[in-house]
Amino acid sequence: MNLKPETFSKIDQLIPRYPEKRSAVLPLLHLIQEERGWISNEAIEWVADKLELQPINVYEVVTFYPMFKQKPGGRYAIKVCRTLSCALGGAYKTCKSFQEALGCEVDGTSEDALASIEFVECHANCGKAPVVMIDEQMYEGVDENAARKLVEAMRAGEIKPARED
Amino acid sequence: MAVEETRIIFKHIDRQGYTNGIDCYERHGGYAELKKAVGMEPDAICAEVMESGVRGRGGAGFPAGMKWKFLDRKSGKPIYLVCNADESEPGTFKDRQIIYKDPHQLIEGMMITAFAIRAKLAFIYIRGEFFEGARILERAIEEARAKNYLGDNILGSGYSCDIIVHRGAGAYICGEETGLIESLEGKRPYPRIKPPYFPAALGLYQCPTIVNNVETLCNVKHIVNMSGKVFAEIGTPGNTGTRIWCVSGHVRKPGYYEFPCAALTLGELIYDICGGLLPGRSLKAVIPGGSSSKILRADERFKGKLRDGTEFDWGINDIPMDFDSLSAVGSMSGSGGVIVMDDTTDIVEALANINYFYAHESCGQCTPCREGVQWMKKVTYRMCNGAAREEDVELLRSIAGQIEGRTICAFGEAASWPVQSFLAKFNDEFVAKAKAQAARNASGEAVETTLI
Numbered sequence: 001m002n003l004k005p006e007t008f009s010k011i012d013q014l015i016p017r018y019p020e021k022r023s024a025v026l027p028l029l030h031l032i033q034e035e036r037g038w039i040s041n042e043a044i045e046w047v048a049d050k051l052e053l054q055p056i057n058v059y060e061v062v063t064f065y066p067m068f069k070q071k072p073g074g075r076y077a078i079k080v081c082r083t084l085s086c087a088l089g090g091a092y093k094t095c096k097s098f099q100e101a102l103g104c105e106v107d108g109t110s111e112d113a114l115a116s117i118e119f120v121e122c123h124a125n126c127g128k129a130p131v132v133m134i135d136e137q138m139y140e141g142v143d144e145n146a147a148r149k150l151v152e153a154m155r156a157g158e159i160k161p162a163r164e165d
Numbered sequence: 166m167a168v169e170e171t172r173i174i175f176k177h178i179d180r181q182g183y184t185n186g187i188d189c190y191e192r193h194g195g196y197a198e199l200k201k202a203v204g205m206e207p208d209a210i211c212a213e214v215m216e217s218g219v220r221g222r223g224g225a226g227f228p229a230g231m232k233w234k235f236l237d238r239k240s241g242k243p244i245y246l247v248c249n250a251d252e253s254e255p256g257t258f259k260d261r262q263i264i265y266k267d268p269h270q271l272i273e274g275m276m277i278t279a280f281a282i283r284a285k286l287a288f289i290y291i292r293g294e295f296f297e298g299a300r301i302l303e304r305a306i307e308e309a310r311a312k313n314y315l316g317d318n319i320l321g322s323g324y325s326c327d328i329i330v331h332r333g334a335g336a337y338i339c340g341e342e343t344g345l346i347e348s349l350e351g352k353r354p355y356p357r358i359k360p361p362y363f364p365a366a367l368g369l370y371q372c373p374t375i376v377n378n379v380e381t382l383c384n385v386k387h388i389v390n391m392s393g394k395v396f397a398e399i400g401t402p403g404n405t406g407t408r409i410w411c412v413s414g415h416v417r418k419p420g421y422y423e424f425p426c427a428a429l430t431l432g433e434l435i436y437d438i439c440g441g442l443l444p445g446r447s448l449k450a451v452i453p454g455g456s457s458s459k460i461l462r463a464d465e466r467f468k469g470k471l472r473d474g475t476e477f478d479w480g481i482n483d484i485p486m487d488f489d490s491l492s493a494v495g496s497m498s499g500s501g502g503v504i505v506m507d508d509t510t511d512i513v514e515a516l517a518n519i520n521y522f523y524a525h526e527s528c529g530q531c532t533p534c535r536e537g538v539q540w541m542k543k544v545t546y547r548m549c550n551g552a553a554r555e556e557d558v559e560l561l562r563s564i565a566g567q568i569e570g571r572t573i574c575a576f577g578e579a580a581s582w583p584v585q586s587f588l589a590k591f592n593d594e595f596v597a598k599a600k601a602q603a604a605r606n607a608s609g610e611a612v613e614t615t616l617i
Contacts, residue, residue, distance in 0.1 A: 025352075026334055030334070065293075065336050066336060083456070083518070084255055084452075084504055084522070085414055090615075121337065122254075126504070127413050129414075
């Protein structure tokens with residue numbers, strides 16, 4: 001498994017903090033995904049080995065939690081909240097606007113691999129509807145126009161991607 | 166005249182110049198209560214919390230002191246404290262403010278609680294999307310450790326405890342305390358059956374565990390500060406302390422507002438505090454306590470008897486905002502997420518939106534929920550896209566009725582209550598919608614939806 005030395009050292013510091021090794025499954029998967037952008041089968045086997053588990057024990061976690069990706073996405077990951085308060089604030093239009101600006105569907109990636117779009121459930125920021133996350137950053141009150149502008153900003157490289165690759 | 170906010174938990178939040186660093190927190194009197202607490206007997210702190218009557222702020226409203234009392238102290242196993250910071254009930258966004266803007270308040274509340282229940286180790290289970298929130302908490306924990314507010318031999322008391330920040334990964338079911346525990350153990354968050362798996366006896370790693378919401382743990386700090394007795398004087402008997410109401414949807418000033426329990430009515434919250442509805446709009450319905458609480462219709466009359474025997478006859482605007490009043494009108498205060506809908510809202514679409522959420526979030530463990538919630542989603546979706554069938558309203562009612570009470574955890578109720586209450590209160594709209602869709606189908610006209 002090829003990870004940065006600092007990621008390996010974070011992993012080694014983290015595991016012994018838990019009373020039981022298995023508890024480190026989610027944090028390890030987060031660290032790997034934050035560096036690689038997704039969780040490969042190799043990563044699943046590596047985590048299992050590291051925590052003395054069977055690969056299936058890790059695989060069932062990866063497949064359950066919506067945040068873990070099993071295939072690479074675009075350079076940016078756009079997550080539009082679709083739950084009620086955001087929908088009342090126009091989230092469906094916002095999402096459509098992202099789709100049009102990027103020329104791809106929900107759960108898809110734009111042809112130039114600039115961004116992937118997901119329509120996700122509540123981000124716990126309902127008072128600022130509609131809300132959108134781009135990688136780790138939250139954007140509030142994103143209407144159709146703001147969505148188009150965000151895509152332009154991504155194209156122009158004005159938004160720093162979470163991963164450098 | 167409008168009721169004034171009473172900010173206890175949110176006292177410093179959003180104040181100009183207030184930062185989330187430890188120096189600022191200490192300048193504002195922070196950690197004084199922890200210093201006081203470590204000089205007290207742990208049982209005395211538990212007694213104060215019991216006397217305060219503080220009820221859980223996560224949704225169920227169970228008295229925290231009682232929860233602590235159920236701890237199995239005889240087993241000799243280590244005790245764990247878990248802060249439920251998975252904030253994911255749609256319409257709720259209060260814990261986020263505490264985590265991002267005043268993390269030390271939570272840490273102090275947790276360390277007092279950990280000391281009181283004699284926890285060996287504490288966890289903050291924070292939702293995965295709070296990337297920055299998790300970093301803020303980790304930094305705050307290190308700041309607190311450097312000052313000996315946590316870690317080894319806290320403030321010379323001989324008591325040691327650490328906090329681990331543990332991120333979830335986007336699953337609503339992790340807010341259910343036994344699902345959260347499974348997740349913390351590195352598994353799929355399948356809720357456990359109770360009995361026997363009451364966390365206070367068989368929780369994390371099968372050890373006695375207390376799981377409390379962020380806001381509840383912050384309250385512990387204030388209970389130590391003012392004493393349980395004084396805390397219990399805020400609000401009304403059985404509904405003590407303040408509550409943070411998160412208002413979203415069709416109001417002019419959505420946001421979070423802290424008031425003593427029962428200090429204001431739903432009408433005052435919407436019109437005086439949140440600036441009312443948009444121009445020219447009228448109120449259609451309110452979901453008062455997160456999306457799983459039962460919907461209230463604007464023109465309903467609520468009649469009945471409160472727990473203490475007083476009779477009430479309220480319109481929607483007269484309902485006092487507290488635990489017991491909202492449950493007396495057949496709904497609940499839940500997590501404090503008030504979702505307001507005006508007359509432009511298509512109620513069938515709103516339910517379809519909610520059903521989509523629950524179908525996405527069902528963990529799949531129990532058949533009635535896994536199959537039933539998907540089915541309800543499918544039915545409400547076709548009601549919106551033009552393929553409604555005549556029997557759909559009855560079908561929905563029947564599915565919801567067969568999920569409720571037949572699942573391991575309360576998700577079954579959380580998913581059926583919206584369906585049951587929407588149908589009970591807006592039956593005509595569901596029927597009218599089905600007819601209109603059928604007619605539109607015949608004409609071949611395209612269907613436009615806004616909420617689904």
